[in-house]
Amino acid sequence: MRSGVVPFKFDLRELLGRARRQVGSRLGDVTLNLPFVSIAVNPKDRERQVAREVVIRLRDRRVLSAWECCDDCIDRALASLQEIRQTLLDKQVELSDVPDGPLSLLLDAMTMGIRQFLTYEELLKRGHEVPHPRFRDFRRPADMRQAYFDALEILRGHLSRCLGQVAVIAGMETPTTGLIANYRGPWQLEAYVPEQRS
Secondary structure (H helix, E strand, C coil): CCCCCCCCEEHHHHHHHHHHHHHCCCCCCEEEEEEEEEEECCCCHHHHHHHHHHHHHCCCCHHHHHCCHHHHHHHHHHHHHHHHHHHHHHHHHHCCCCCCCHHHHHHHHHHHHHHHHHHHHHHHHHHCCCCCCCCCCCCHHHHHHHHHHHHHHHHHHHHHHHHHHHHHCCCCCCCCCCHHHHHCCCCCHHHHHCCCCC
């Protein structure tokens, strides 16, 4: 089902620049790996606690551990992403007094990824959805459905790798259940707009 195409690229340049400025040359007891950069940080106890909550809440979200096969699956994945987005926003509000902390940075990376995916998804929705006369779960044209599959694939990888970094802040093992094993490890750099370093 997956074509391997990267239908859009995440633009985290502003966030990565902010990460570099926030951390500077400080030493930290935890190293976060992000696309194109690794930073050493010292999360506060409160950040560690909130990070544990985020890992526990998100590790069992089906959209992070399943692949879609039809339009109904796509619709359920989109609804699940909205729930994940709400959880992340709630945690950002909870950490509003620590806006420059490493966990806030990761939550920003996750919400940015979802926002950018949703912008791409809005472009896809401009296509015409006509129900198939016999199969109600196949109302999107095949090429549009494939674009959703590919876009959800790179978003799933982005969110899963971010969640792995949240687990680092929490001092927890990266979840092995609830996430697909292929999404642990190196970032899929071709899915990101590269930084313009001067």
